[in-house]
Amino acid sequence: MSKCRFEELIDGYLLNKLDTEEAERFEEHFFNCSRCFNQLQQREEVIKAIKEHGPALIREVKPAQSRLQRWADEVVMIFANRQWLVAPTIAAFLIVIFLIFSPFSKEEPPSFVLNGENVLRGQAINLISPIIDVNQPPLYFEWKKQGEDLEYKISLYDSRNELLWSSTTKETVIILPEDIRKKMKPGEKYSWQVKAISSNGILVAVSSRVQFMIKDEN
Amino acid sequence: MSRQFSTNELEQIIRQYRPIIGFTIKKALGPQYPEWEDIVQDVLTQVISKLQKGEFREECSLGTFIYTITKRRIIDCIRQKAKASSEKIEEIASLGGPEEDFLKKERAEIISQTLFKLKPKFREILYLYYYKELSREEVAARLGLSVRQVSERLYYAQKILARSLRKFFPEKNSNFALLRRLKK
Structure with a gap:
């Protein structure tokens, strides 16, 4: 991939040396340019490390190592x-x-004992959104990737803990179908949970059940 | 003519633009801004909603469309922040779980180690340019070098650091694979 002409603006942007117009032009650019955004992220890490070490960088002696x-x-x-x-x-x-x-020890799949919203054993999946009250029924659900080659089962419950909708996906985000969204009412509480299942059908991780409310319009 | 997106494409867009939106908002508002993660959520929700309603008419690129929404939201936040009474803003934990924090720490460690392995002449340039935030001309004057030499040493040091990160964290896929497909 050839060098992008905006790359020379990376340092200026991170050090806040660009004027407003230049900075906005660069921001718009990295929304469209993978090379620049990747470089930007990397350079930010480097600058952060340099700022942390500061004068120690120019001392001849390296920091003490164990x-x-x-x-x-x-x-x-x-x-x-x-x-x-x-x-x-x-x-x-x-x-x-x-x-x-293996193969002599048979490994039992991790058993998950769920007590209300607490996962007592096994890995927990981190849910990203929605995790707080929302103004309108969520358009999508998103969670943290748990590992490779997993399928995720998402379940959405209403305030009576009855299953409203469930689906499976290999991604870590799923769009809520419009017909389900239309069923969700302001002022009502809902909860959702995600389970991760390996390719051989073993449950490997579960999220806690997270509750959210659709805020009342009033 | 408005562009339609499949559910799959929308899901990909969320995954791929989240870090970019997060980066931009955090830079504009500061990582200590208490609700920056919620703002990222808001922006993504707005983006998906507009795409579903067919409001993206390909008059600009998808990246520019999303950037415009992000920028507007940032301006709103800054205006609200200016109006609000001053409050103590507490630092909040990052959205990333333990796995992401561990990865960040590992990368920071690799960068630090590589920095100290550089020869003093490169470290000096990095110190003056990034820590002291001098311009290339000022660095050149300080060290008795030409601006071109300063640029070359900076470029070399950046290459070494990028190479060290690539060695330990090779990227599997570009974050923008979808973007390239959508451009076709």
Whole structure:
């Protein structure tokens, strides 16, 4: 991918050195340019690190490192300079894990004991939206990705805890069908929950059930 | 003529534009602004609603359409903020769960390590340009270099840092795969 002419504005934008018009032009640009947005995010991290370290950067002595950290650095350098070692090392590690843990021990799927809104065992899925009261029935539901190759089952309940709608998706966001949205009333409470299911049908994670209310128009 | 989006495309748009909208709002309002995450939600809801109603007529790009909505919302917030009485704004936890925070910390650690592995001449440039926020001309004058040399050293240091992040966090897919498809 060739260099974008807006890239030279990244530093100025992050350091607030652009005038308003330039900054807005650049903002509009990175809404349309993946290269610039990725660079922008990366540069922001770099600038943050530089600002945190400050004058320590120009001192000759590196910040003190523990022995463990130095050892870790050495290991990282070995793999960084000999990338061909990475795959065989990982393969060997996985083989050892496999031999230790299977097929002799049958692993039970994690059991989830749900008590009201609390998940007592197993991984919890973080729900993103809606998690607070809303002005209108939500257009979509969104949650955090839990892992690879999972299917998510979303369930929406009304104030009597009766199932209003459920669906499955491999994405982490789902649009609420219009016919369901129309059933949702202002002043009413609803709750929703997401479960993650692996490709072999095992339940691997559950969210807590999050409640939200559609604010009354009055 | 208004453009129609499938449910799948709308879901992709939410996923892909959330970080960009979040970045822009956080920069404009500050990460300490108590409701910036709610504002991101509002903007996304508005975007999806308008797309569903066919209000995107392809007179501009999708990115520009979404940027316009984001910008308007930011201006509204700034106006509200100016009117509101001063309150102590408490720092709030990020929306990202433990996995995202851990990733951010790992990336920060990689950047720090790479920074200190750079030769002093590069670290000095980074310090003067980003920490002291001097212009390239001022950095050049301070170090007795040409502006071109300053630019080259900056560019080199940025490349090294980007390479170190790519090595440990290779990107699988571009965030804008959908955008490219939608442009066709």
